[in-house]
Amino acid sequence: MTPLASYLLVSGLLFSIGLAGALTRRNAILVLVGIELMLNAANLNFIAFWRYGPNPEALTGIMFAIFAIGVAAAEAAVGLALIISIYRHYKTTNLDQIDSMRG
Amino acid sequence: MTLPFFILSVLTIAGATAALTLRNLVHCVLALMLAFVGLAGLYLQLDAQFIGFAQILVYIGAVAILIVFAILLTRGAESPSQSIVSPSWPISSVVSVVVFGILAWTIRSSVATRHPIPPQPEVSVRQIGDALMSRFALPLEVIGLLLTAALVGAVTIAMQEKREIK
Numbered sequence: 321m322t323p324l325a326s327y328l329l330v331s332g333l334l335f336s337i338g339l340a341g342a343l344t345r346r347n348a349i350l351v352l353v354g355i356e357l358m359l360n361a362a363n364l365n366f367i368a369f370w371r372y373g374p375n376p377e378a379l380t381g382i383m384f385a386i387f388a389i390g391v392a393a394a395e396a397a398v399g400l401a402l403i404i405s406i407y408r409h410y411k412t413t414n415l416d417q418i419d420s421m422r423g
Numbered sequence: 424m425t426l427p428f429f430i431l432s433v434l435t436i437a438g439a440t441a442a443l444t445l446r447n448l449v450h451c452v453l454a455l456m457l458a459f460v461g462l463a464g465l466y467l468q469l470d471a472q473f474i475g476f477a478q479i480l481v482y483i484g485a486v487a488i489l490i491v492f493a494i495l496l497t498r499g500a501e502s503p504s505q506s507i508v509s510p511s512w513p514i515s516s517v518v519s520v521v522v523f524g525i526l527a528w529t530i531r532s533s534v535a536t537r538h539p540i541p542p543q544p545e546v547s548v549r550q551i552g553d554a555l556m557s558r559f560a561l562p563l564e565v566i567g568l569l570l571t572a573a574l575v576g577a578v579t580i581a582m583q584e585k586r587e588i589k
Contacts, residue, residue: 339518357455364466371470394573398577404496
């Protein structure tokens with residue numbers, strides 16, 4: 321197996337673990353953790369393709385990863401603020417108990 | 424496959440698995456930090472030093488601490504008494520396994536992974552800074568605007584709801 325294929329395989333496994341966590345866990349915070357893991361798997365793909373791609377000096381993979389990290393940080397901040405706001409309203413972060421749109 | 428790559432990927436996968444299977448939420452975040460450390464090591468293995476250190480700074484330094492704060496503010500630190508997975512977990516697990524199967528099959532049968540390995544690229548932080556200030560200046564401005572908006576939005580959403588005074 322080439323190095324690129326092994327990095328892609330690790331990244332695919334990480335993505336699937338994140339997906340499983342985001343789909344199965346009940347706690348809203350852990351769903352967010354699963355989404356963070358999926359974003360990180362995508363970042364690993366960018367860097368692996370940049371390193372083993374034909375034009376590494378163009379820096380596109382690095383730039384994409386930098387911007388993805390920035391967007392993921394913004395997403396985490398807003399997501400956690402939403403979870404805290406929901407907790408204040410429903411007194412729970414269990415997603416199965418948050419089942420109505422109006423307070 | 425070299426030994427450092429193997430160790431780092433096992434660390435990452437084990438951390439990610441533990442982060443999404445443990446009962447106690449604080450333990451989950453500690454396992455998540457382990458996964459992020461493994462990922463930063465993988466970036467260093469791929470000669471992307473800047474991304475590796477940015478990963479440590481942003482994810483371990485900021486995002487993980489933010490998640491710990493959210494857990495403590497929502498009193499999630501105690502282990503839950505009922506089940507930690509939703510009732511539909513068998514379907515979700517099957518979906519994830521199928522997704523991984525398709526990804527692995529695609530990677531194995533792809534011709535893109537069979538190119539010869541290029542020489543090790545020389546990337547200094549100076550080059551990254553130059554590119555950010557010239558070719559990628561507009562995306563940098565946009566990400567700055569997005570971060571500002573997200574900061575203001577997060578504070579507004581999480582602010583205490585005021586009682587209406589009539």
